[in-house]
Amino acid sequence: MLAAYHPEGKGLAPLGPSKDIGDALWIDLFAPDAAEVERVEAFGLSVPTLEDMEEIEISNRLHREGDCQVMTVMLPGRDAEGRQFSAPVTFMLTPERLVTVRHHSPRPFETFGSRAERSSSGSSTPVRVFLGLVEEIIARQADLLEATGRVLDRVAGEVFGEEMNDVEGLRLALRDIGQQGELTAKVRLALFTMERMLSTFIVWNGTMKHRDPQIATLAKAQMRDINALEVHLDFLNSRVALATDATLGMINLDENAVVRTLSVVAALFLPPTLIASIYGMNFAHMPELDNQNAYFIALGAMVASAAGTWIWFKAKGWL
Known part of the structure; x- marks a missing residue:
């Protein structure tokens, strides 16, 4: 043009x-x-x-x-x-x-x-x-x-x-x-x-x-x-x-906030997972297996460990 x-x-x-x-x-x-x-x-x-x-x-x-x-x-x-x-x-x-x-x-x-x-x-x-x-x-x-x-x-x-x-x-x-x-x-x-x-x-x-x-x-x-x-x-x-x-x-x-939340959630399940892993082992002699209340004791330990972890993170200001 x-x-x-x-x-x-x-x-x-x-x-x-x-x-x-x-x-x-x-x-x-x-x-x-x-x-x-x-x-x-x-x-x-x-x-x-x-x-x-x-x-x-x-x-x-x-x-x-x-x-x-x-x-x-x-x-x-x-x-x-x-x-x-x-x-x-x-x-x-x-x-x-x-x-x-x-x-x-x-x-x-x-x-x-x-x-x-x-x-x-x-x-x-x-x-x-x-x-x-x-x-x-x-x-x-x-x-x-x-x-x-x-x-x-x-x-x-x-x-x-x-x-x-x-x-x-x-x-x-x-x-x-x-x-x-x-x-x-x-x-x-x-x-x-x-x-x-x-x-x-x-x-x-x-x-x-x-x-x-x-x-x-x-x-x-x-x-x-x-x-x-x-x-x-x-x-x-x-x-x-x-x-x-x-x-x-x-x-x-x-x-980082998202990653931190995921990390905390994963950490909360680590102690219960450890307890469940221990009592999931197939050894012939595990004295706790003979206890009639062992199942409830294990569940309570898992809940207590998760709650203790949450309280620890809260006290540290990570939540």
């Missing part, structure tokens, strides 16, 4: 299907087909395939092709089934336009078109559209971290609260914690690749002819935002680790 945007007022507006995409300031390619790739490559650009975008070599992810800056980052997004995962997104920045290539749906690419006028960098040039989109992406990562914090607050309240008294609830809490841990890992990867992209972009911007003097300042401000989010991310990771340990500890305590 191809979406094209042109400047309108202080923001961007989508180009109609009958308009020439040559007038677009930003072209967004989402899982493009061959015809859409051909339309963009008519501008002299080489649209990378998904295999090219997944290359981990820095020379493939950050390079220049003439006046075109090609930069690839890893961003969290959703697939067609709504599952969240990380996948590469490529920015192709030229003096005439910005082209983005992606094969999944990071939310900023769906919202930036209608919110470009709110960007601190504006949307008058391709490079400012690029920085505005990066700003939207950074804000999205901040939203994801805030959502993670809320989930951890809820889970911590459940785990440490009095209402959480079953193993199944603790297991569900542990699953929620694990999901948040996976999400923070995806956000960390996004912030790391974006920080590397911006540092490279700042260097390239210093060599551009007719460069905008404010661009480097805006990019450095975004890098400071990324650094602040990385600090917050470290804090959330420590909370994830604490919540995981606490939940596992609660599960172990609950399971």
